[in-house]
Amino acid sequence: MQKSFIDQMGREVKFNFPPKRIISLVPSQTELLFDLGLDKEIIGLTKFCIHPIEKFAERTKVGGTKKLNIELIKDLKPDLIIGNKEENTQSDIEELAENCPVWMSDIFTLDDAMKTITEIGELVDRSPEASYLNHLIAAGFTDLKTLAIQNSIDKRVAYLIWRKPYMAVGKNTFIDNVLVTNGMTNVINQERYPEVTLAELETTNCELILLSSEPYPFKEKHIEEIQMAIPDVKVMLVDGEMFSWYGSRLVKAVQYFFEFQKELY
Known part of the structure; x- marks a missing residue:
């Protein structure tokens, strides 16, 4: 079924839920997706998404965070692309968004980071796992x-x-x-x-x-x-x-x- 979400740049993002073909454009968010239990779903990542290293080796590399291989990404036909406002280039994101659902984070604080973990958990149907990670992070940093x-x-x-x-x-x-x-x-x-x-x-x-x-x-x-x-x-x-x-x-x-x-x- 199609579901609609608002990303952290205020953009509406619609895609088939839960997504089965995900491309992650940010190393820290890639690691998060794997830690949320998504394995088969992640079909593409950047050359800097090195954690976990054994997963990195098995996935298609779609360029660097600032210089993406747009045509390769389109050819992979993702259900969902997950990026970040600071890490990725605006022109790349705008071009990708014309063809694919692109959800963007925008993070300045630890609270923002935990909010992002919650929201990505919702995007990929892993809310309980995201909630547990946030529990550990909040307790530790307190x-x-x-x-x-x-x-x-x-x-x-x-x-x-x-x-x-x-x-x-x-x-x-x-x-x-x-x-x-x-x-x-x-x-x-x-x-x-x-x-x-x-x-x-x-x-x-x-x-x-x-x-x-x-x-x-x-x-x-x-x-x-x-x-x-x-x-x-x-x-x-x-x-x-x-x-x-x-x-x-x-x-x-x-x-x-x-x-x-x-x-x-």
């Missing part, structure tokens, strides 16, 4: 927030995602919300992902610089590079998936942040 307060974690941080030029995570982003939940204050006041120089970072009274493993793969040598320019700041490598993947990866992220907070005392 405990993390409480611990951060109890241990007086109050660090001024910058979170870098790119090098040459350096780019940082700004306000009004999912990562910023995760930082705040774990007792950190983002020293970058611009929104989204501004370019920043080390000289500018030095003027922010930043206590900690976090170097993400993605999208730029920061390594130990980059810690030394930054430490030489700003010797009074602690620099750490962090797992970008734990900070930025907003699907079922958040369940695993709880344990990661319990350990991470211990390094901030």
Whole structure:
């Protein structure tokens, strides 16, 4: 039967329910779909949808999140395509939506992430499984927030995602919300992902610089590079998936942040 849903961009999406041929255009949402128990239904994903790796190998790759193979996607004849406003390119999504049902998420906070898990659960007829994941995430992050307060974690941080030029995570982003939940204050006041120089970072009274493993793969040598320019700041490598993947990866992220907070005392 046909069912109608409103996505997080306010668009009506109609498709045969439950969908039997799904293409996911976002790595964190792909992992969520597999964790909701969808296996045969997922027929296509991006080259960055690497979790779970054994599922990745078996599926058709439809390009990258920002550069999709539109013709291949159309040829796969999906019942439903699931994407994200920030991760995917507007022109790609508009072109796909002319031929296929495309449901889009738009996520800025942990609450948004849990709402998305609920809504994707409804889209794919897996509401009980989605509800259980949200129960684990809500309990875990509530405990993390409480611990951060109890241990007086109050660090001024910058979170870098790119090098040459350096780019940082700004306000009004999912990562910023995760930082705040774990007792950190983002020293970058611009929104989204501004370019920043080390000289500018030095003027922010930043206590900690976090170097993400993605999208730029920061390594130990980059810690030394930054430490030489700003010797009074602690620099750490962090797992970008734990900070930025907003699907079922958040369940695993709880344990990661319990350990991470211990390094901030």
